[in-house]
Structure formats: structure tokens, C-alpha cells
Amino acid sequence: MSQSPIHQDGNVPSVLQENKKRSVATNKLSLHITQPSDSDNGSYSASDTNNDHFQLVIPQTAQEAQISMGSEITVPCHLSPEVCASAMQIKWFKETDCVCIYKNGHVIEGRSYKDRARLDTPVLERGNVSLHLNKFSVSDVGDYYCQVITRDTTKQITVGVRIKPASQSPTFQDQSVQLMLFETDKVWTEEETDNMDKSALRAEMKVNNEQDTLLNVYIQKSWKKPKRS
Known part of the structure; x- marks a missing residue:
């Protein structure tokens, strides 16, 4: 997760508007707030649910x-x-x-x-x-x-x-x-x-080399390969 920049923009009619334009180079989402107040102070985070598609x-x-x-x-x-x-x-x-x-x-x-x-x-x-x-x-x-x-x-x-x-x-x-x-x-x-x-x-x-023999025995007895997607 990365913090999203907050911009003051009095010309935007809605109170909260997510900027849907994504920059592929930076992969950031912007959040615009109008009529800011003290209650808007704090940390903001944005998650991108599509970051698996690469x-x-x-x-x-x-x-x-x-x-x-x-x-x-x-x-x-x-x-x-x-x-x-x-x-x-x-x-x-x-x-x-x-x-x-x-x-x-x-x-x-x-x-x-x-x-x-x-x-x-x-x-x-x-x-x-x-x-x-x-x-x-x-x-x-x-x-x-x-x-x-x-x-x-x-x-x-x-x-x-x-x-x-x-x-x-x-x-x-x-x-x-x-x-x-x-x-x-x-x-x-x-x-x-x-x-x-x-x-x-x-x-x-x-x-280490001494432990490797014991690990090989463990792997041979219990190793199960994880599924790959």
C-alpha cells in the first residue's frame, strides 16, 4: 500500500471524488477532497485490487x-x-x-x-x-x-x-x-x-552441510510440492 496524495480543488462539485485516471508508470490513485476541514487530517491509503494482472x-x-x-x-x-x-x-x-x-x-x-x-x-x-x-x-x-x-x-x-x-x-x-x-x-x-x-x-x-542430510530425510518422507497457479 502507498499513501495517496491529497489535493484541494474547489472546482470539483462532489465532496469526495476518486480520480480514475491511472498512471501506469507510477501505479498511483489520487483522491480529491473539496471543502477540506480539520477532520480530514490524517493518513490515507489506497489499495489496488488489480495489481495481480501483470x-x-x-x-x-x-x-x-x-x-x-x-x-x-x-x-x-x-x-x-x-x-x-x-x-x-x-x-x-x-x-x-x-x-x-x-x-x-x-x-x-x-x-x-x-x-x-x-x-x-x-x-x-x-x-x-x-x-x-x-x-x-x-x-x-x-x-x-x-x-x-x-x-x-x-x-x-x-x-x-x-x-x-x-x-x-x-x-x-x-x-x-x-x-x-x-x-x-x-x-x-x-x-x-x-x-x-x-x-x-x-x-x-x-x-549447513551437516544439517543437510537430516533435511534430505525429512523432505523424502514428507515433501509435498505446493500447487502452482
Whole structure:
């Protein structure tokens, strides 16, 4: 929820009038009050019941990148139309390995991505849920799977990260490479999505190697895959 701006407008005939014109860029609703009084002072909030109606896209401006080895790569993903994602749950995977989870305002890194993965939380308000991964290496090339969950709605997209064919494979730490970043039509198998869910569970529980064996036993005995919408 975000606070709606309050405007004084003596030319509006009604006492309360909701401005139905929505700005897709800001996703804000405005409330107009005429004949304001002291009783109108206070905090106002507006909820948008249609913020489930979005898709995950890759902006055209983010489909190529020149990356130096050891630098930060951005795996792009935006909500379209642009709605606030701050209250949503966001999961990123590299193949079936959990990279990070954004939940309840916090980012949880996957076990293999400690001190490497992050989301730029200030821009979540603008629907930018891109993954930032530092210390880039050739092993980071591959398929990235993003899930955005809000209420009973789950949206997903698979982003391919590839070295452009014309580029040479980097051999030195300071060498750069041209990357292509694009949506793929990869269909993940049920076994792969099960492994994603289990990897995310391990990340959320922050299990160490010693605890992993016990967790595997628990998963094998009681794991039930959550339904996806």
C-alpha cells in the first residue's frame, strides 16, 4: 500500500471524488477532497485490487551487456504493467539452484551464492525485480528462472544468459565479454521444479552441510510440492 496524495480543488462539485485516471508508470490513485476541514487530517491509503494482472518481461534496453570478468551482472526482469513489487515474494534460480529469495522485505541468499546475489530493493516499487550477481564468471552463463508471487498468483519467466557468438571466451580476469539476455521458452520438468522448491527451502532454513542430510530425510518422507497457479 502507498499513501495517496491529497489535493484541494474547489472546482470539483462532489465532496469526495476518486480520480480514475491511472498512471501506469507510477501505479498511483489520487483522491480529491473539496471543502477540506480539520477532520480530514490524517493518513490515507489506497489499495489496488488489480495489481495481480501483470506479466514478467525483459526490457529491450537490457537485452545485451558488455561484462568484465569479476564484475556485476544484472539479469533483467520487470513487471508489466509497472506495479509495486515491494510486498511480493520473488525467487531467483540458476537452473535448479536457488540464487536468492526476497520475502517480507528481506533478501535471503542461496547457499551457493553467499555475498554474491542481491535485489535492488528501492526499485521494487517500480516493478524492477532484476537479479544482481557480482563476481561474474563463465559458470554464471545459463538459464535463470524467476518467480514473482502475490496472493494466489504466481508469474514466472526464464531468462537466458549467453555469450554472444562473435565474442571470444574470456581467458583473463580483466577480459570482457558480450552477453545476450533474453526470454527463453524452456519448459521445466516437474523434477526440476521440485528441486527448485527444495533448494529454496534449504535457503530459507539456512541449513549447513551437516544439517543437510537430516533435511534430505525429512523432505523424502514428507515433501509435498505446493500447487502452482
